[in-house]
Amino acid sequence: MSEIELQLFPKFDRRPSPEFIDGWRKHIAATGSPETYIDISTTKPPRDGPVILLSEDIHVPTALRLGGDRVPCPLCSPKSPKFENGRLAYFPQESAVRCIGITCARKFFGSDYTEADRLFRIEAECAAYVAKWPAVQAKMRSVEPIVQRLLAAGTKMEQMRLIIDAQAPGFAKFLFNDLNARDMLIVTSRTPGARSYEVKGLSFFSSGFDPRPTLEKIIAASRDVRKPLPNWSPEDNHADSTKEIMRRGRAALGAIESIPVMAELLGGAISFFERMNLRKLEQWMETGSSPFASLSFKVSGQSVQAIATSFEGRHEWSVMVPENLGSQIPTSDEIVSLNLSEIQK
Numbered sequence: 130m131s132e133i134e135l136q137l138f139p140k141f142d143r144r145p146s147p148e149f150i151d152g153w154r155k156h157i158a159a160t161g162s163p164e165t166y167i168d169i170s171t172t173k174p175p176r177d178g179p180v181i182l183l184s185e186d187i188h189v190p191t192a193l194r195l196g197g198d199r200v201p202c203p204l205c206s207p208k209s210p211k212f213e214n215g216r217l218a219y220f221p222q223e224s225a226v227r228c229i230g231i232t233c234a235r236k237f238f239g240s241d242y243t244e245a246d247r248l249f250r251i252e253a254e255c256a257a258y259v260a261k262w263p264a265v266q267a268k269m270r271s272v273e274p275i276v277q278r279l280l281a282a283g284t285k286m287e288q289m290r291l292i293i294d295a296q297a298p299g300f301a302k303f304l305f306n307d308l309n310a311r312d313m314l315i316v317t318s319r320t321p322g323a324r325s326y327e328v329k330g331l332s333f334f335s336s337g338f339d340p341r342p343t344l345e346k347i348i349a350a351s352r353d354v355r356k357p358l359p360n361w362s363p364e365d366n367h368a369d370s371t372k373e374i375m376r377r378g379r380a381a382l383g384a385i386e387s388i389p390v391m392a393e394l395l396g397g398a399i400s401f402f403e404r405m406n407l408r409k410l411e412q413w414m415e416t417g418s419s420p421f422a423s424l425s426f427k428v429s430g431q432s433v434q435a436i437a438t439s440f441e442g443r444h445e446w447s448v449m450v451p452e453n454l455g456s457q458i459p460t461s462d463e464i465v466s467l468n469l470s471e472i473q474k
């Protein structure tokens with residue numbers, strides 16, 4: 130191998146631009162030589178100087194290099210082959226940019242590297258939110274009618290559950306725990322070998338059934354995204370704008386992610402009230418294999434009434450289940466057609 134001359138290019142009063150970093154990536158993909166891109170320094174940096182990371186770990190296609198050698202590492206072996214996985218780093222003290230091996234960077238810079246990596250992740254996340262904000266805004270506008278339907282249905286169902294809990298304290302917990310212990314599977318016939326039935330909608334009776342706060346968060350996020358994000362550049366590490374972008378970006382993407390979750394939760398819960406489901410529960414009691422001495426549901430119009438007796442005592446409740454409640458909840462086809470995944474991380 131010919132003698133390598135180490136070079137220092139003190140050309141960066143500021144960090145290199147995203148275009149520069151992009152060009153560097155393309156150069157690596159074409160040559161396997163991160164250190165030969167324009168203005169990349171190869172001298173050893175001072176150990177105690179500040180270091181700012183400009184890229185994630187990049188696997189260098191070393192097979193493209195002359196002889197297929199590894200990349201020399203400015204930190205530990207500036208003149209001989211060393212690494213395959215490196216990162217671009219900015220050294221403001223020397224106004225220089227280097228590609229450093231990731232394994233020894235950790236050792237070389239110690240906690241400075243850990244901190245630099247933490248800041249890099251925050252920057253990368255902010256940059257991603259800034260880049261996708263227009264798409265997030267458009268998506269939120271298009272899903273708003275669906276989110277409003279979810280909120281209306283979720284609010285109603287939460288009220289129904291509160292009514293049941295007030296009229297029949299302990300019923301929800303008793304039913305949920307018993308069926309949960311059976312994996313929702315109940316026997317509905319005494320005929321030997323008869324198939325068991327999987328009870329629908331038990332999530333309605335789970336102790337954590339409170340869809341409204343999450344739905345209100347989605348609504349709040351959909352309003353928030355209408356506002357633009359503040360001006361931001363990667364140098365703004367400690368600025369308020371970084372905090373604001375992280376908070377609002379996470380809220381927006383979290384909201385988009387929870388739309389299908391909430392639709393599935395409500396769609397599942399409402400199915401408890403399907404007549405067939407209620408009938409199966411009555412049949413279960415009739416077989417004698419349930420914990421109930423009696424269990425009956427009376428459906429008339431929109432009203433659903435339940436009377437249950439068990440060793441826990443007698444429970445009776447009655448709620449109105451609005452006819453349009455089921456159709457308010459978006460179907461899984463409707464959710465799929467929202468194409469939410471194109472926004473996700």
Ligand SMILES: [Zn+2]
Nearest residue numbers: 202205230233
């Ligand atoms: Zn090294």
